[in-house]
Amino acid sequence: MLELREVSKVVEGETHIAPTSLMLTPGSLNVLLGPSLSGKTSLLRLMAGLDRPTTGTVWADGKDVTGVDVRRRNVAMVYQQFVNYPALTVFENIASPLRLARAPAAEIDAKVRAAAELMRLTPYLDRTPLTLSGGQQQRTALARALVKGASLVLLDEPLANLDYKLREELREELPRIFAQSGAILVYATTEPSEALLLGGNTATLHEGRITQFGLTIEVFRNPADLTTAQAFSDPPLNTVAANKTGANFMLGGGLSVVAPKGLADGPYVLGVRPHHLALSAQGKSSAGLGATVSVTEITGSESFVHFPFGGSDWVMLTPGVHEFQPGEAIKVFLDPSRMMVFSADGQVLVN
Amino acid sequence: MIPTLYILFLMVPIYWLASMSLKTNGEITGGFSLWPRSPTLANYKVIFTDPSWYHGYINSIIYVVMNTAISLAVALPAAYAFSRYRFLGDKHLFFWLFTNRMAPPAVFVLPFFQLYSAFGLIDTHIAVAIAHCLFNVPLAVWILEGFMSGVPREIDETAYIDGYSFPRFFFRIFTPLIASGIGVTAFFCFMFSWVELLLARTLTTVNAKPIAAVMTRTVSASGMDWGVLAAAGILTIVPGALVIWFVRNYIAKGFALGRV
Numbered sequence: 029m030l031e032l033r034e035v036s037k038v039v040e041g042e043t044h045i046a047p048t049s050l051m052l053t054p055g056s057l058n059v060l061l062g063p064s065l066s067g068k069t070s071l072l073r074l075m076a077g078l079d080r081p082t083t084g085t086v087w088a089d090g091k092d093v094t095g096v097d098v099r100r101r102n103v104a105m106v107y108q109q110f111v112n113y114p115a116l117t118v119f120e121n122i123a124s125p126l127r128l129a130r131a132p133a134a135e136i137d138a139k140v141r142a143a144a145e146l147m148r149l150t151p152y153l154d155r156t157p158l159t160l161s162g163g164q165q166q167r168t169a170l171a172r173a174l175v176k177g178a179s180l181v182l183l184d185e186p187l188a189n190l191d192y193k194l195r196e197e198l199r200e201e202l203p204r205i206f207a208q209s210g211a212i213l214v215y216a217t218t219e220p221s222e223a224l225l226l227g228g229n230t231a232t233l234h235e236g237r238i239t240q241f242g243l244t245i246e247v248f249r250n251p252a253d254l255t256t257a258q259a260f261s262d263p264p265l266n267t268v269a270a271n272k273t274g275a276n277f278m279l280g281g282g283l284s285v286v287a288p289k290g291l292a293d294g295p296y297v298l299g300v301r302p303h304h305l306a307l308s309a310q311g312k313s314s315a316g317l318g319a320t321v322s323v324t325e326i327t328g329s330e331s332f333v334h335f336p337f338g339g340s341d342w343v344m345l346t347p348g349v350h351e352f353q354p355g356e357a358i359k360v361f362l363d364p365s366r367m368m369v370f371s372a373d374g375q376v377l378v379n
Numbered sequence: 380m381i382p383t384l385y386i387l388f389l390m391v392p393i394y395w396l397a398s399m400s401l402k403t404n405g406e407i408t409g410g411f412s413l414w415p416r417s418p419t420l421a422n423y424k425v426i427f428t429d430p431s432w433y434h435g436y437i438n439s440i441i442y443v444v445m446n447t448a449i450s451l452a453v454a455l456p457a458a459y460a461f462s463r464y465r466f467l468g469d470k471h472l473f474f475w476l477f478t479n480r481m482a483p484p485a486v487f488v489l490p491f492f493q494l495y496s497a498f499g500l501i502d503t504h505i506a507v508a509i510a511h512c513l514f515n516v517p518l519a520v521w522i523l524e525g526f527m528s529g530v531p532r533e534i535d536e537t538a539y540i541d542g543y544s545f546p547r548f549f550f551r552i553f554t555p556l557i558a559s560g561i562g563v564t565a566f567f568c569f570m571f572s573w574v575e576l577l578l579a580r581t582l583t584t585v586n587a588k589p590i591a592a593v594m595t596r597t598v599s600a601s602g603m604d605w606g607v608l609a610a611a612g613i614l615t616i617v618p619g620a621l622v623i624w625f626v627r628n629y630i631a632k633g634f635a636l637g638r639v
Contacts, residue, residue: 078536098539105540111533115555128542169537176541 029053030075030180030212035084037070037236044070046237047084052212054179057203057228059244060216062259067236068216072182075214077101088180101180104173104211108185110165112157118144118168119153125176143171146205163194170198174205181206183215187222199225220262224248232259254374257299263345265368266300268338277364280338285315285364288378296377299368302332305344306361314361321352335360393616399609407605422610432611435590438504440618442579442587443572445508446515450568451561453512454519459549461520462527463535473524476517487513488581495582502584510578515568522567526560527553562629569622590615 030052037045045067052058060068073079074086077098085094093101104125112121120127122143126136144150147167157165166186173181183202187195203226206213217223223230223244230244232255239256240247251257258265270277272293276284279298309316319335319342326332331350334343335358344360352358369378399407400422401415426432460466461473491510492501500506530553538548554561580592594611623630 076540078540098536099542099544103540105537107533107537109531109533111531111537113534113538113552115552124543125541128547172541 029087029089031087032074033085033087035074035081035086037074037079038082044236045074045081046235048238049084050231050238050241052214052229054212055207055210057207057213057215057226059223059226059228059230060214060233061218061220061223061230062233063218066233066259068218068233069184070236071233072105072184072214072216075180076103076105076182078105102178103180103182104176104178105182106166106169106173106184106186108188110157110162110169110189112165112168112172114156114158117154117156118149118160121157121168122149122171122175125172139175140171143175146174146201147171163190163198166190167198170202174209177209177211179211181209181211181213183213185216185218188218203228220248220260223260230260232256234259250376250379251368252376254297254299254370254376257368257370257376261301263302263332263343266302266305266337266342267340268298268300268342270296270298272296279317283315283317285362285367286313287364288369291369291377295372297370297372297374299370300342300362301366301368302343302345304363304366305342305346306363307344307346307350307358309361310363311365313364315364316359316361319358319360321354321356321358323354324350324352326351333358333360396609396612400606400613402606402609404604404606407609422606423614425604425607426610426614432593432607435588435593435611436614438583438587439573439579439589439591442504442507442511442589443569445504446511446572447565447568449508449512450515450519451565453516454523454564455554455561457516458520458523458527459553461524463532473520476520479517480514484514484575484578488577491578492581501582502586504587506582507579507587507589508572510582511568511572511575514575515571518567518571519564522564523557523560526557526563530556559629559632562626566622566626566630570619573619 032048032050034047034049035045036043036047048071060071062068070079074081077086077093077096080095085092087093088101113124116124119140122140123136126139131139140153141150144153147170149164149167149171152160152164157168160168166189170183170186173183186202187198190198199222202215203213213228215226217226227244229242230247231241232239232247232251234255239259240252247256248260251260254267258267268279270279272278272287272291272295274293275287277287277296277298278284306314317337319333319337321333321335322341323334324331325334326349329347329349331346331348331352332343333346333350333352334341336342342360367378368376370376398413398415401418401420402412403417403419403421406412406416461469487510495501495506495510534552534556535548538552543552574591576589576591576595579589580595583589583592590611594608594615
């Protein structure tokens with residue numbers, strides 16, 4: 029059990045982490061999701077005990093560990109950069125936390141070999157990390173975190189610097205490997221899709237603040253506010269200011285769509301996920317809007333169509349290859365029943 | 380072509396010294412000869428058999444090694460602190476340390492002599508070794524700090540998370556990473572201390588007299604012993620050349636990585 033109570037971090041008058049409370053349970057996988065500089069690494073460092081919080085306390089298993097030296101905490105951490113001990117062999121790198129814990133030699137050997145097998149490092153045990161590829165180096169770091177058997181494992185964008193194929197493989201294996209240890213796993217990432225693939229719980233971060241914490245799929249489906257929805261959307265969430273009068277929202281550009289019942293008249297912000305926009309009408313309430321394509325990106329099986337709408341850039345994710353030319357006029361359909369409605373100050377009202 | 384000529388030009392004095400060391404005094408003073416007419420090792424024999432000569436070498440090597448060891452031992456923790464921690468006045472202190480090198484050694488001859496006399500340290504190896512630290516420690520801190528700052532801080536943190544104590548981390552994990560820096564630093568400390576004459580001569584009289592001082596006192600009643608002096612010169616170049624040979628790879632790396 030790891031608990032942050034009103035923890036904050038201020039460095040030279042700059043708030044890195046606003047007062048934050050968070051409770052993580054053993055055996056859970058927790059994703060910290062947010063863009064760069066949102067405070068993911070700062071929060072991880074506070075959890076690890078590498079930095080001391082400016083205010084608030086950190087509790088581990090019912091004990092106040094605020095300010096306790098990181099050597100005395102039972103944590104393991106893996107950085108985005110591949111951090112190993114270049115002077116030691118891969119075997120000694122992985123074995124190092126066990127050696128320091130004065131484990132018997134036979135046990136060290138068994139554990140290191142088991143971890144190396146899991147991370148597919150067995151052929152490289154006698155090499156030094158700098159002679160390995162980036163993926164192998166990072167797997168060495170992960171193996172070291174694994175053998176330690178720490179109750180808190182912190183992974184700071186561990187797969188960000190790896191190539192695509194390896195990233196997919198490890199992303200699938202990591203939660204499984206660490207889940208067996210019963211540790212609290214905290215995984216920081218900038219990619220919403222990675223959070224969804226990992227599952228578990230997600231805390232979305234925005235400017236040093238946790239905007240929402242809960243089951244990943246819940247946070248994704250039912251964001252509490254606009255910043256959470258924006259943080260948890262890739263490609264970015266399409267938003268537009270709207271004014272409700274009567275039964276309809278009046279959007280910029282003279283478009284009007286059916287508004288959900290029970291909302292007072294007044295200003296709102298509407299959010300539409302890119303894959304909820306379509307090239308054809310999806311229901312009878314579907315509203316068509318005229319769009320001028322600014323650019324089209326084709327990934328092979330899907331097309332990202334960018335167009336300006338209501339003063340901001342919108343993007344539609346649509347299946348199939350659509351080679352729209354810049355400047356081409358198209359009609360984009362929006363399904364009001366799948367719209368998210370936010371109040372003018374960003375609180376969610378309708379999902 | 381031009382580099383070759385230039386290198387030949389640079390080699391001329393060294394060749395002349397080597398050739399003189401193999402000649403007799405008669406040949407040196409008697410006329411001009413491009414190479415020794417009857418090469419002899421007699422001059423070298425004088426140096427290796429006369430204690431007043433070879434003790435000069437031993438004395439020099441003792442205080443140079445002492446100085447290099449002290450400089451590294453002091454500079455390693457200092458450089459680590461400057462590289463990893465921020466404390467009040469750290470940048471000023473770093474600069475002040477370096478300003479110690481701005482004065483010529485001659486400036487410090489008087490205070491050192493007076494101070495060391497008071498403590499009875501005159502004519503000991505440690506006196507010269509410590510005196511040279513005034514110049515070598517700042518240089519060593521400066522070079523090492525550059526190398527240490529090139530090592531990512533995350534390695535330190537990972538080691539602490541793994542449970543390394545500071546000394547164990549420093550010697551087992553950190554020192555190997557800056558081995559080239561330590562090599563380069565040792566080289567510069569060695570060079571300064573080996574070449575420096577003024578302080579070494581002033582602080583010693585008999586027992587710790589350095590070779591360079593011995594060489595300046597060879598004008599005897601029978602005149603100048605040119606051949607022996609030339610042989611001593613060649614032998615004085617040898618340790619420097621050896622050190623360069625051993626650290627040449629480190630130096631090359633050092634020039635690429637660090638602060639040199």
